[in-house]
Amino acid sequence: IPANVFNEDRTLKVSVRTNAERTYDTGIILVGNSNYTVVSTYNHDTREGSTVTLNSNKYTLLYNSYGKSETAFRTVSITLKANTEYYIIFAYTKDGSGNSNEDKMFIESIDIE
Numbered sequence: 001i002p003a004n005v006f007n008e009d010r011t012l013k014v015s016v017r018t019n020a021e022r023t024y025d026t027g028i029i030l031v032g033n034s035n036y037t038v039v040s041t042y043n044h045d046t047r048e049g050s051t052v053t054l055n056s057n058k059y060t061l062l063y064n065s066y067g068k069s070e071t072a073f074r075t076v077s078i079t080l081k082a083n084t085e086y087y088i089i090f091a092y093t094k095d096g097s098g099n100s101n102e103d104k105m106f107i108e109s110i111d112i113e
Contacts (some may be wrong), residue, residue: 001112003085012088013077015108018065026066027105030089031078032059038091048076059089065105073108080112 018027026044030036034057044066046052052059063076080086092105 001080001086001088003083006080006082006112008082010080010082011077011113012062012080012086013075013109013111013113014062014088015073015075015110016063016105017073017108018068018092018105019103025092025094025103027063027092028061028065028090029063029076030054030059030091031062031080032057032087032089033085035087036089038089044093 012031014029016027016029019025028038028044030038030052034055036054036057036059038054043052044064046061046064046066048061048064050061052061060078062078063074088110090105090107094103097103
């Protein structure tokens with residue numbers, strides 16, 4: 001989201017659903033001021049809303065399905081400061097189980113209000 005998109009604070013809302021097996025499959029959403037590819041060194045057992053430092057950059061962990069076995073849609077949100085550039089980063093880790101048709105993260109909607 002480029003910095004010049006809005007000149008007042010806005011709220012980012014993301015509706016998401018993750019089919020996971022508690023600690024094996026994990027979906028996350030990070031919001032920060034730089035682009036990054038999440039690698040396997042990410043600590044999955046981090047609370048939503050926490051500040052996560054990856055590659056020397058700070059991100060807010062907006063969503064983390066770790067340990068939840070989520071199947072229902074949830075909407076998570078964060079305030080975006082005006083005149084600030086943001087990146088929304090989606091990541092999903094999958095174990096080696098055979099039920100790959102069920103192990104997915106779905107993004108239903110992304111809204112900026």
